[in-house]
Amino acid sequence: MKVPKYYLVKREIQRLIADLPVGAVLPTERELAEQLETSRTTVRKAISELVVNGRLERTQGRGTFVARPKLMQLRPLTSFSQDLAAEGWRPGSKMLEIDVIEADEELARHLQLTPGAPVHRVTRLRTQEEEPIALEIAHLPGPLPGLAEEMAARGSLYRTLAEAYLIDLDAVEDTVETTLADPETANLLGIEVGLPLLLVHRTAWDAGGRPVEWTRSLFRGDRFRFVARHRLRDTEHPASAGATRP
Amino acid sequence: MKVPKYYLVKREIQRLIADLPVGAVLPTERELAEQLETSRTTVRKAISELVVNGRLERTQGRGTFVARPKLMQLRPLTSFSQDLAAEGWRPGSKMLEIDVIEADEELARHLQLTPGAPVHRVTRLRTQEEEPIALEIAHLPGPLPGLAEEMAARGSLYRTLAEAYLIDLDAVEDTVETTLADPETANLLGIEVGLPLLLVHRTAWDAGGRPVEWTRSLFRGDRFRFVARHRLRDTEHPASAGATRP
DNA sequence: GGCCCGGATTGGTCTATGCCAATGTGCAAT
DNA sequence: ATTGCACATTGGCATAGACCAATCCGGGCC
Numbered sequence: 088m089k090v091p092k093y094y095l096v097k098r099e100i101q102r103l104i105a106d107l108p109v110g111a112v113l114p115t116e117r118e119l120a121e122q123l124e125t126s127r128t129t130v131r132k133a134i135s136e137l138v139v140n141g142r143l144e145r146t147q148g149r150g151t152f153v154a155r156p157k158l159m160q161l162r163p164l165t166s167f168s169q170d171l172a173a174e175g176w177r178p179g180s181k182m183l184e185i186d187v188i189e190a191d192e193e194l195a196r197h198l199q200l201t202p203g204a205p206v207h208r209v210t211r212l213r214t215q216e217e218e219p220i221a222l223e224i225a226h227l228p229g230p231l232p233g234l235a236e237e238m239a240a241r242g243s244l245y246r247t248l249a250e251a252y253l254i255d256l257d258a259v260e261d262t263v264e265t266t267l268a269d270p271e272t273a274n275l276l277g278i279e280v281g282l283p284l285l286l287v288h289r290t291a292w293d294a295g296g297r298p299v300e301w302t303r304s305l306f307r308g309d310r311f312r313f314v315a316r317h318r319l320r321d322t323e324h325p326a327s328a329g330a331t332r333p
Numbered sequence: 334m335k336v337p338k339y340y341l342v343k344r345e346i347q348r349l350i351a352d353l354p355v356g357a358v359l360p361t362e363r364e365l366a367e368q369l370e371t372s373r374t375t376v377r378k379a380i381s382e383l384v385v386n387g388r389l390e391r392t393q394g395r396g397t398f399v400a401r402p403k404l405m406q407l408r409p410l411t412s413f414s415q416d417l418a419a420e421g422w423r424p425g426s427k428m429l430e431i432d433v434i435e436a437d438e439e440l441a442r443h444l445q446l447t448p449g450a451p452v453h454r455v456t457r458l459r460t461q462e463e464e465p466i467a468l469e470i471a472h473l474p475g476p477l478p479g480l481a482e483e484m485a486a487r488g489s490l491y492r493t494l495a496e497a498y499l500i501d502l503d504a505v506e507d508t509v510e511t512t513l514a515d516p517e518t519a520n521l522l523g524i525e526v527g528l529p530l531l532l533v534h535r536t537a538w539d540a541g542g543r544p545v546e547w548t549r550s551l552f553r554g555d556r557f558r559f560v561a562r563h564r565l566r567d568t569e570h571p572a573s574a575g576a577t578r579p
Numbered sequence: 580g581g582c583c584c585g586g587a588t589t590g591g592t593c594t595a596t597g598c599c600a601a602t603g604t605g606c607a608a609t
Numbered sequence: 610a611t612t613g614c615a616c617a618t619t620g621g622c623a624t625a626g627a628c629c630a631a632t633c634c635g636g637g638c639c
Contacts, residue, residue, distance in 0.1 A: 150632095
């Protein structure tokens with residue numbers, strides 16, 4: 088199989104940083120190009136993949152550094168802060184905006200509303216050791232008077248829903264897919280444009296089966312792992328699935 | 334916010350292909366560079382992001398084409414073939430290799446074995462309308478005499494485990510994260526090196542709590558969405574999570 | 580000491596260009 | 610009609626070089 092040169096350079100750099108401690112600075116791109124007998128363009132392509140992989144971080148004007156390897160796990164049936172706290176992380180949250188918008192087509196569908204209905208929107212930046220790791224936009228239907236104040240008093244969205252509005256969640260569904268950081272998101276998360284992100288949509292229902300939350304979250308793809316665990320009942324046992332061939 | 338030129342070019346091309354049918358061919362990179370008054374390098378960078386997004390596909394010597402948008406959903410508690418069949422897709426599977434290997438450190442940990450213990454390895458290429466969409470490597474502990482023949486007779490791994498070896502799954506855990514296609518995987522999946530993939534690890538246990546499967550799957554990140562749905566019991570209710578602030 | 584400014588350093592973007600590799604086409608030979 | 614080969618086309622890889630923007634550092638100034 089033909090392996091392009093930038094990929095060999097990538098492995099070379101990987102070997103180079105294997106022995107370096109976290110935070111160590113790499114040679115400059117110009118130096119690496121000379122040492123590895125290639126062009127700066129090729130070095131940059133190799134480094135870019137390592138940045139996407141989460142192995143390196145770079146800042147204009149400063150340099151390229153060995154990134155702290157840290158993989159945080161998220162469980163669908165728990166809350167963001169609960170998840171991270173359980174793993175010994177120190178989660179934080181920065182409120183960006185609370186406002187009321189009119190539901191568009193998609194939003195109305197997920198929350199079982201008619202388009203144009205008012206929906207509360209809560210935009211937050213989730214942080215970890217002061218470092219942004221996720222952008223979260225929650226949509227909540229129905230009247231929630233004083234939401235901003237109640238949220239400010241409690242911090243946690245779920246706690247606010249339960250205590251201030253007596254809304255208890257009964258079921259949640261998460262979908263996980265990948266996307267790329269656009270300039271705005273990259274700016275908020277402090278990462279490069281084009282880095283892969285985990286795009287998570289969460290819908291939550293109350294005991295009556297009414298949707299009470301539809302949230303869109305963007306996580307750094309190189310920092311998170313999503314975990315789902317299930318017990319199987321016989322009726323949905325995998326072994327009962329049809330044969331693989333059509 | 335400063336937006337680089339290749340990002341503007343990306344939007345321009347996005348506008349261009351919005352009106353084109355699936356499979357339509359784009360102008361060549363050299364033509365686009367001229368029309369948009371930029372260099373071919375910049376055009377390529379823009380196109381590359383659209384390829385990563387799943388909007389475009391390109392083949393050396395042929396051209397760049399509008400990709401078929403198709404997002405398939407995967408549910409953790411069902412099998413691969415069951416998932417896709419339920420959505421009206423026509424899943425297939427191509428056996429690449431069945432062999433027995435010695436468990437390394439990681440594998441032994443997941444299957445609760447001692448390193449060096451023999452483990453069956455089943456490597457398959459999952460397909461969809463003859464198109465490869467996932468690379469799946471299953472690891473199965475314990476003696477499974479005649480595994481290759483039993484698999485060949487049934488097609489489905491889970492069905493084989495249940496019918497031929499009386500192994501019934503009781504619980505599964507999936508983890509989902511992102512990674513990049515290395516040259517080997519890209520070759521097997523017929524995609525470009527460096528495309529983001531969904532890396533899914535599945536562990537399955539039998540009723541006795543013994544691990545019976547540890548599988549590593551690589552899905553095209555632009556084609557799949559992972560779905561997890563849960564009912565909440567009070568003891569693990571999100572509202573009981575700690576406050577957001579540390 | 581503290582502040583400000585200018586220059587050096589480093590990554591970020593863009594251009595222009597050359598060659599390679601895969602593909603498709605059309606003509607010629609059989 | 611089929612095969613085979615040369616050639617044009619198109620994307621893939623790599624280079625060299627220029628300029629921009631963020632950062633850092635040190636000297637000079639208050």
